[in-house]
Amino acid sequence: MTLARLPCAAACAALLMLAAGCAVGPDYKTPDTPLPVSWKLEEPWRVSTPSDSAEKGPWWKRFDDATLDTLQAQALAGSPTLAIANARLAQARATLAATSASRYPQLGLGARASRLKISANRPLTNYATANSSTVQNDFAVSLNASYELDLAGRVQRTVEGAAASAEQSAADLANTRLLLSAELASNYFNLRSTDIELDVLSRSIGLQRRALELVTARHDLGAVSGLDVAQQQALLETTLTQVDVLKKQRAQYEHALATLTGTPAPNFSLPVDLREIKPPAVPLGVPSEILQRRPDVASAERAMAAANAQIGVATAAFYPSFVISPTVGVDSRLIETLFNGPSLLWSVGVSATQVLFDGGRIRANVDFAKAGYDVTVGNYRRTVLTAMQEVEDGITGLSALDSATTQAQSAVTAARRVLDMATSRYEGGASTYLDVITAQQSLLTVERQAAQLQGQRLLTSVFLVKALGGDWCGTDTAGAPSSCPALDRTAKAG
Numbered sequence: 001m002t003l004a005r006l007p008c009a010a011a012c013a014a015l016l017m018l019a020a021g022c023a024v025g026p027d028y029k030t031p032d033t034p035l036p037v038s039w040k041l042e043e044p045w046r047v048s049t050p051s052d053s054a055e056k057g058p059w060w061k062r063f064d065d066a067t068l069d070t071l072q073a074q075a076l077a078g079s080p081t082l083a084i085a086n087a088r089l090a091q092a093r094a095t096l097a098a099t100s101a102s103r104y105p106q107l108g109l110g111a112r113a114s115r116l117k118i119s120a121n122r123p124l125t126n127y128a129t130a131n132s133s134t135v136q137n138d139f140a141v142s143l144n145a146s147y148e149l150d151l152a153g154r155v156q157r158t159v160e161g162a163a164a165s166a167e168q169s170a171a172d173l174a175n176t177r178l179l180l181s182a183e184l185a186s187n188y189f190n191l192r193s194t195d196i197e198l199d200v201l202s203r204s205i206g207l208q209r210r211a212l213e214l215v216t217a218r219h220d221l222g223a224v225s226g227l228d229v230a231q232q233q234a235l236l237e238t239t240l241t242q243v244d245v246l247k248k249q250r251a252q253y254e255h256a257l258a259t260l261t262g263t264p265a266p267n268f269s270l271p272v273d274l275r276e277i278k279p280p281a282v283p284l285g286v287p288s289e290i291l292q293r294r295p296d297v298a299s300a301e302r303a304m305a306a307a308n309a310q311i312g313v314a315t316a317a318f319y320p321s322f323v324i325s326p327t328v329g330v331d332s333r334l335i336e337t338l339f340n341g342p343s344l345l346w347s348v349g350v351s352a353t354q355v356l357f358d359g360g361r362i363r364a365n366v367d368f369a370k371a372g373y374d375v376t377v378g379n380y381r382r383t384v385l386t387a388m389q390e391v392e393d394g395i396t397g398l399s400a401l402d403s404a405t406t407q408a409q410s411a412v413t414a415a416r417r418v419l420d421m422a423t424s425r426y427e428g429g430a431s432t433y434l435d436v437i438t439a440q441q442s443l444l445t446v447e448r449q450a451a452q453l454q455g456q457r458l459l460t461s462v463f464l465v466k467a468l469g470g471d472w473c474g475t476d477t478a479g480a481p482s483s484c485p486a487l488d489r490t491a492k493a494g
Helices: 003-014 059-063 066-078 080-103 154-220 226-260 287-293 295-316 361-427 433-468
Strands: 106-118 134-149 321-324 327-332 344-347 350-353
Touching: 059 066, 059 154, 059 433, 066 080, 066 154, 066 226, 080 154, 154 226, 154 295, 154 433, 226 433, 295 361, 361 433
Parallel strands: none
Antiparallel strands: 106 134, 134 321, 134 327, 321 350, 327 344
C-alpha cells in the first residue's frame, strides 16, 4: 500500500464500529464535448426551440400515411430485434437488483437433524481418558447473518456501475426502437418510390407501344424504312427490361418490411399505392440538444459512467475487506430440549482480509479499468461527432433535394413539350424518327428522375429525424403527433 492510500485506510479503520466508509476511485463527471452553437442553415430553414421534456412520440405519423402507421405498429409489437433489446433491459435491471442487495445483510436459516455414532478408536485427546463409542441424535436450528462493511466503497461503486448499465440498456432499447422505425420507414418509402417509377415505366410503355403502332403503319404504307420500326422496337424492349429490374427491387423491399414486422416473407404483401407523400416539417434544435435527445449518445454516456465505477471497484481491492458474521441457534441431542435455555449457542465476529502481495495483479486491474474508461470516452466523443455530421448531412441533403425536385418538375414539363413537338414534326415529315426516339428517352429519364428525387426526399427526412433522435412533440389522445406552435415553419415542408 502506498503512502497516498494510508490516510484513507486509517480513516476507514477508525470508523469501523460506525460502519461508515469512503468510496475510492474517481467520482463520475460527464466529459466536456465542444459543440457548435448552431447549425449551418440556408433558407427556408431556421432553428426551432423544441421541448426536450416532451415525449418524442411516433414521428412517422407526421407523414400522414395509414399504411406506414400500421406497419410501424406491427414492427413495434412483433420485431424479434426489439424483443431482444427488451430482454437485455430486463437482464440489466435484474442485475441491478441483485447487485443492490449487497448493501444489506444476508440472512440465512439452517436446520439439522441427524443420528450418528462416534468411533471408539478415534485419536485420543487425553492419554488419561479412554475413548468410548456412543450413538446419539443431534438436532440444531441456527440463524446466521453476513454483512460486508463497505469501508472502501466497493459495493457502492458496483451498484453505481450496475445502475449505469441498466440505464445504458434502456437507452439501447430506445435506440433500437428508433433504428427499427427508421429502417422500416426507409424500406417503405423505397417501395413506394419504386411503385411510382413502375407507373412511369408503365405509362412510357403505353406511349411507346402507340408510337410503335404508328411507325409500323407508316412503314406498311411505305412512308418510312424498317429502321424506324427497329429503333422503336428496341426502345420498347429496353423499357420492358427496366420494369423487370424494378419489380425485383420492389420484392426485396417488401421482403425486408416483412422481416421488420416479424412476418414470414411468403405471407406478406403490399398493394401498389401511387399516392404522393410529402415530407413533414422536421424540427431543428440547437446542437447541444443532440446530447439530450439521441439514445445512442445517451447510451455512450451511460457506458462511461459504468466504466468509471469499475475503476472504483478495482481500486477497492487495495484496501481491507471486513465482514461481520453473527450466528445464533440451538443445539441438542434431544428434540424435546432443543429450545431450552442450555441448548442456546451463538457467535459473533468480524473477519478481515488484506492483500499483502499479489505481484501487481490489483494494479493491473486498476490500469485495465482506467483504459476501459478511456475507451468509453473516445466512443462517446465519436458518437457525438457522428451525430453532428448526420444532422448536417440531413439539413444540406434536404435543401439540395428540394431545389432538385423543383428543377426536375420543370424538366418533365419541358420534356413532354419536346416529345409533342418531335412527334408533330415527324408526322409532318419535317424530321426523322430519331428525334422522336430521343424525346421519348428524355421524357422517361426525367420522369424517373423526378420519382427518384421524391423518394430521396422522404428517405432524407427519415434520416434527419433519426439523426435528431426522433420527434420532439408528444401525442394527442388519438395517438397522432400533437401540434408544436414553436415549430410552425422550422423546416421546409416540401
